[in-house]
Amino acid sequence: MKKIAISIGDINGVGLEIALKAHEEVSRLCHPVYCVDEKLLIEGAKLLNVKLPKELICRSVDLDINIEPSKVTRESGTYSYLSFLEAVKLCERGECDAVVTLPVHKEAWMKAGLKYKGHTDMLRDYFKRDAIxxxxxxxxxxxxxxxxxxxxxxxxxxxxxxxxxxxxxxxxxxxxxxxxxxxxxxxxxxxxxxxxxxxxxxxxxxxxxxxxxxxxxxxxxxxxxxxxxxxxxxxxxxxxxxxxxxxxxxxxxxxxxxINVSLNLPIVRTSVDHGTAFDIAYKNKADTLSYINAVKAAIELSK
Structure with missing residues (x-):
């Protein structure tokens, strides 16, 4: 099965909830590699009152942070960017076959001092290609x-x-x-x-x-x-x-x-077609269909 790097998105939004809820189904489709610290998954699972799935493969992000549901913070913006960057590098090095991104918050990225308005902007600059x-x-x-x-x-x-x-x-x-x-x-x-x-x-x-x-x-x-x-x-x-x-x-x-697909790049990147949904963050209301479809598309495009 393909290895798919999962960029966790803004930890104060619905991304982490979606990743946890969909893990069992996603694991039947591919080997997901979560670009997030395991302690945050444990913290998120407690907030959601759900069991943490076993045998999660994680890649740590170098930033000490706690979840603050529904809050726009500089720290969460930085963390979501570093998670995304790690996922991209995993694909560059050939350790994963594609990147799937969960939603980031543009204001949080702005507060973090990032010049990008979103994933596609960053990819365009990173690869010096006209990403579509x-x-x-x-x-x-x-x-x-x-x-x-x-x-x-x-x-x-x-x-x-x-x-x-x-x-x-x-x-x-x-x-x-x-x-x-x-x-x-x-x-x-x-x-x-x-x-x-x-x-x-x-x-x-x-x-x-x-x-x-x-x-x-x-x-x-x-x-x-x-x-x-x-x-x-x-x-x-x-x-x-x-x-x-x-x-x-x-x-x-x-x-x-x-879903969202980035074209005209040397790596495959797909994403959910929705935002961080702070209004329902950590309320067990997030829908996983767009994420599942993004994973399926990433697998297909990386063949």
């Missing part, structure tokens, strides 16, 4: 052209050269799949009546298809119809121009089962 964030499930995947940037900055990023590179990198990562590329503006610009960013998108699609030698990308597709049943039944991949354009409808449709 893609979320979804087998029914629908949504790669994001821009991610965690202010909405007002999105139009300035939509340039032919940059989008063409993105589409070609996406093609290399997912193979010969057809991809609907969304427009930015309402009605996909209405031929320039409501904005002209779609001209750049059209040109990028044409150039990417030309270099591939096949009409795999199409659009710009009108965003407000792309997620309607009659359209999404015809395509598995919908490329969004910005975060909420793609993820708001995706999560409305498939929130519990969706």
């Amino acid at each position: 964030m893609m979320l979804g499930c087998e029914k629908l995947y949504v790669p994001l052209f821009t991610e965690h940037i202010p909405l007002r900055e999105v139009p300035s990023h939509i340039k032919k050269e940059k989008l063409t590179r993105f589409l070609l990198d996406l093609h290399k990562s997912i193979g010969g799949k057809r991809v609907a590329v969304l427009g930015l503006n309402p009605h996909a610009g209405d031929n320039g009546a409501i904005g002209d960013e779609e001209r750049e998108i059209e040109q990028a699609i044409a150039q990417a298809n030309g270099e591939i030698g096949d009409e795999l990308f199409f659009g710009p597709v009108v965003p407000d119809v792309a997620f309607a049943p009659y359209f999404r039944d015809t395509v598995q991949y919908i490329c969004a121009m910005y975060h909420d354009q793609g993820l708001a409808p995706l999560k409305a449709l498939y929130f519990q089962e969706s």
Whole structure:
């Protein structure tokens, strides 16, 4: 079985609970290696009033810390980052086959003085590669052209050269799949009546298809119809121009089962498609489906 490095996420959120609850099922799929100190697993199990699973394989993180349920702290931000870094290094060294990440808290990372807004930012910097964030499930995947940037900055990023590179990198990562590329503006610009960013998108699609030698990308597709049943039944991949354009409808449709996948990297990394859920932390309410799906995807992608 594959060895999967598990980055524990923010210990004050639901990550540790999910890891403990799902351990038995995950252990039937792979050999999980938890990047967390065993004493924190013991502490978490006591808070949850559950038995600690036997034969857990852990890799210690060099930071002395205690769990503070639902609190945003500098220490928990630092710990979640160090856990993630250890998981990445395990894959780099060939000791594990893939990384699965549990959720971190962006404010905690900010308090810890980290310059990254999340896992994908860190991976992009660490490997000096244009990592692609893609979320979804087998029914629908949504790669994001821009991610965690202010909405007002999105139009300035939509340039032919940059989008063409993105589409070609996406093609290399997912193979010969057809991809609907969304427009930015309402009605996909209405031929320039409501904005002209779609001209750049059209040109990028044409150039990417030309270099591939096949009409795999199409659009710009009108965003407000792309997620309607009659359209999404015809395509598995919908490329969004910005975060909420793609993820708001995706999560409305498939929130519990969706995962996050980092593409265009030398390692395999998948993640849950939800946050730290401080409102239910250590209340035995966390759902494990996204995590299980992320583990399954990591195993499949690392074959």
